[in-house]
Amino acid sequence: MADKITVKDGKIEIPDNSIIPFIEGDGIGPDIMSASMHVWDSTVEKIYAGKRKIEWKEIYAGEKANEKVGSFLPEETPETIEEHVIAIKGPLTTPVGGGFRSLNVSLRQILDLYACVRPVSWVKGVPAPVRHPEKLDVVVFRENTEDVYAGIEWEQGSTEAKKIIDFIGTELGKKIRPDSGIGIKPISVTGTKRLVRKAIRYAIDNNRRTVTLVHKGNIMKFTEGAFKIWGYELAVDEFRDFVITEAELWDQVMADDGVTPTTKEGAFADLRGGKPAGDSGGRIVVKDRIADQTFQQVLLRPAEYDVLAMPNLNGDYLSDACAAQVGGLGLAPGANIGDFVALFEATHGTAPKYRGMDKVNPGSLLLSGVMMLEYMGWKEAADAIRAALEKTVLEKKVTYDLARQMEGVSPVKTSNFAKAIVANL
Numbered sequence: 169m170a171d172k173i174t175v176k177d178g179k180i181e182i183p184d185n186s187i188i189p190f191i192e193g194d195g196i197g198p199d200i201m202s203a204s205m206h207v208w209d210s211t212v213e214k215i216y217a218g219k220r221k222i223e224w225k226e227i228y229a230g231e232k233a234n235e236k237v238g239s240f241l242p243e244e245t246p247e248t249i250e251e252h253v254i255a256i257k258g259p260l261t262t263p264v265g266g267g268f269r270s271l272n273v274s275l276r277q278i279l280d281l282y283a284c285v286r287p288v289s290w291v292k293g294v295p296a297p298v299r300h301p302e303k304l305d306v307v308v309f310r311e312n313t314e315d316v317y318a319g320i321e322w323e324q325g326s327t328e329a330k331k332i333i334d335f336i337g338t339e340l341g342k343k344i345r346p347d348s349g350i351g352i353k354p355i356s357v358t359g360t361k362r363l364v365r366k367a368i369r370y371a372i373d374n375n376r377r378t379v380t381l382v383h384k385g386n387i388m389k390f391t392e393g394a395f396k397i398w399g400y401e402l403a404v405d406e407f408r409d410f411v412i413t414e415a416e417l418w419d420q421v422m423a424d425d426g427v428t429p430t431t432k433e434g435a436f437a438d439l440r441g442g443k444p445a446g447d448s449g450g451r452i453v454v455k456d457r458i459a460d461q462t463f464q465q466v467l468l469r470p471a472e473y474d475v476l477a478m479p480n481l482n483g484d485y486l487s488d489a490c491a492a493q494v495g496g497l498g499l500a501p502g503a504n505i506g507d508f509v510a511l512f513e514a515t516h517g518t519a520p521k522y523r524g525m526d527k528v529n530p531g532s533l534l535l536s537g538v539m540m541l542e543y544m545g546w547k548e549a550a551d552a553i554r555a556a557l558e559k560t561v562l563e564k565k566v567t568y569d570l571a572r573q574m575e576g577v578s579p580v581k582t583s584n585f586a587k588a589i590v591a592n593l
């Protein structure tokens with residue numbers, strides 16, 4: 169008998185036979201969902217020999233929901249996700265004039281899924297634009313609810329924009345050009361700390377070496393700069409036994425008598441590589457970097473980065489940039505996670521021109537399912553899928569998007585790609 173996943177005493181409880189709701193998705197959604205499910209189910213069956221199973225429960229959002237019940241996002245959809253704690257979805261078309269900014273954004277807001285988590289690592293054999301894609305292995309934690317994405321903005325020329333410009337001018341003495349549009353960038357202690365807490369907790373649970381706070385605090389002191397300050401505060405207040413800040417480690421290195429400044433620099437370089445010569449005592453190093461320099465560092469010194477935590481806009485840009493570095497969004501998984509509720513999803517859109525053609529790459533959704541299995545603690549199944557996927561790519565059995573970047577390779581269909589992965593389990 170299948171059971172619901174529950175949260176008890178602050179912990180997620182996963183039955184061996186778990187019910188997991190899924191949203192098929194629009195456009196290419198049905199193609200990539202059925203291919204991915206074939207791989208997930210076959211893997212769980214093979215690895216746990218019937219001891220564990222996922223019981224899928226279809227729920228509706230997007231075009232399919234609109235056809236069935238006349239609403240793009242029926243009320244019971246987020247309710248069912250919340251009730252079952254873990255769910256997975258394909259991409260959804262944003263209805264034009266449907267009253268939604270985006271169905272994805274609505275789901276995140278309704279369920280307060282405040283962390284967008286995007287692991288980025290290279291799958292062997294995937295064509296990538298850099299010489300050493302294998303050196304990048306990061307997990308981006310992007311704050312999902314605040315920043316300039318909070319949706320608090322007014323059009324140039326509107327009464328509201330004018331009011332705010334006048335208020336800021338007369339009451340606060342700051343001049344804004346009268347023909348400006350206005351957007352508000354709120355970043356709170358609450359929003360920052362719950363995100364950084366999740367990133368550090370992840371680093372501890374997954375034996376990661378460093379957590380980097382990525383911000384633009386040199387320019388935006390009271391929003392991005394505060395993110396950095398509150399991030400360090402949280403790290404030291406709540407995780408003192410598990411973390412050491414980069415500044416503390418540097419002090420240790422500098423205080424170490426008999427070490428010349430040059431070797432101290434060397435030691436610090438090692439530390440940046442995640443192998444601290446100063447004694448981190450096995451603790452996670454918490455450091456911070458300015459956003460623009462992080463973009464060049466992930467390219468030039470990728471091995472020095474690990475878990476990255478940042479406000480919304482930085483995270484939006486950096487997660488796609490990192491994904492591009494290892495070969496693009498086709499194989500980039502993602503999840504939006506709250507305190508416990510987690511919605512795993514393909515990071516690309518509905519690619520409507522390929523709808524029903526059994527053509528596209530299911531890798532992004534497939535690997536989001538791998539993240540989901542890890543979140544459930546079904547690690548053996550997650551590892552098995554990753555290994556089989558890699559083997560399949562190395563055999564050059566790939567969909568059109570990867571095939572067109574490889575010499576002399578003919579593409580396979582979505583469904584055959586999934587079958588090849590299952591054969592390689």
Ligand code: NAP
Nearest residue numbers: 258259260261262272498515516517518519528529530569
């Ligand atoms: P898109 O659907 O991601 O497609 C853009 C291009 O990316 C495709 O034409 C294709 O490139 C490539 N691509 C996407 N998914 C692929 C896959 N699985 N395998 C291989 N290639 C893939 O972006 P869009 O055209 O901007 O958006 C279309 C719709 O999706 C919009 O309604 C948008 O709102 C929605 N959307 C939803 C989500 C979500 O649900 N999370 C996210 C983004 C967009 P080639 O043309 O080069 O083959």
